[in-house]
Amino acid sequence: MRLSNKVALVTGAGSGIGRAIARRFHDEGAFVYVNDIRAAAAEETLGADRALVADVSDSGQVATMFSSLERLDILVNNAGVAESPERWREVNRIAEARLEESPITSHWDVTVSMDDSTWRRMIAVHLDGTFFCTREALKIMNPQGSGVIINLSSTAALAGLADAPHYAAAKAGILGYTKAVAKEVASRGIRVNAIAPGFTQTPMTELVSDKVRSASLATIPMGRWGQASDIAAAALFLASDDAAYVTGQCLSPNGGAL
Ligand code: NAP
Numbered sequence: 001m002r003l004s005n006k007v008a009l010v011t012g013a014g015s016g017i018g019r020a021i022a023r024r025f026h027d028e029g030a031f032v033y034v035n036d037i038r039a040a041a042a043e044e045t046l047g048a049d050r051a052l053v054a055d056v057s058d059s060g061q062v063a064t065m066f067s068s069l070e071r072l073d074i075l076v077n078n079a080g081v082a083e084s085p086e087r088w089r090e091v092n093r094i095a096e097a098r099l100e101e102s103p104i105t106s107h108w109d110v111t112v113s114m115d116d117s118t119w120r121r122m123i124a125v126h127l128d129g130t131f132f133c134t135r136e137a138l139k140i141m142n143p144q145g146s147g148v149i150i151n152l153s154s155t156a157a158l159a160g161l162a163d164a165p166h167y168a169a170a171k172a173g174i175l176g177y178t179k180a181v182a183k184e185v186a187s188r189g190i191r192v193n194a195i196a197p198g199f200t201q202t203p204m205t206e207l208v209s210d211k212v213r214s215a216s217l218a219t220i221p222m223g224r225w226g227q228a229s230d231i232a233a234a235a236l237f238l239a240s241d242d243a244a245y246v247t248g249q250c251l252s253p254n255g256g257a258l
Pocket of ligand 1: 013018037081153
């Protein structure tokens, strides 16, 4: 019960990593609010009484969500989006072709073909969402004189990701934001850290083809993708008092890939 008497909010917790974090925090004694953009998904994680529906990229919806909270000890900025199913098919097609080609003739050409709205949506959900939720959380945590914020970044921020420059940019922005806010609020007794997972098995990544998935294993010394529970364990460490002297850091569970 490492989080007994703590109140937590996990965004995007109706699926994958966020759901695993919410359930792990619950098992460790926290009262956990479960945010998601879809009510049914949020309610399935820990029940309807814990569900808070809001689009984290909408500052008005975020402010309304936080106005229902009286106390907040832990915020996990986890909500995220990846590619559309059509785009995943294209990514798989190019990635599989490149495995066979020498020299490579199937070029990614993501940046030259990306429209403004695709770029904006990626930045809005990840980077704006992290800022909007952090801003509201600090209005509660500052007067408390305590709190923990954990932001989901990605190995894409650390190493780049050829098929998703917008995603890598958003996640790298989150890393810089994490380090800055950690310094900003340390004197308030608030810790801010990031987690940068490598490939993790969740609904977000289930459309990666078997061939591309197999090829990715060659880049992971541990020879497997992460599970959502692996990331939840990292979040629990950062949320708990075991990490009392840890702030402004990035913990990257990635099986040794980086
Ligand atoms: P996931 O299974 O797709 O879960 C993300 C959840 O966030 C979904 O329920 C999604 O709803 C929700 N969401 C999307 N946009 C939202 C918004 N604007 N407001 C509120 N909720 C929203 O993905 P995951 O793999 O667990 O990823 C969780 C986090 O880890 C993300 O930030 C992701 O970028 C990061 N991450 C994942 C991996 C990986 O390999 N899986 C690796 C590194 C980092 P919908 O399903 O309706 O979109």
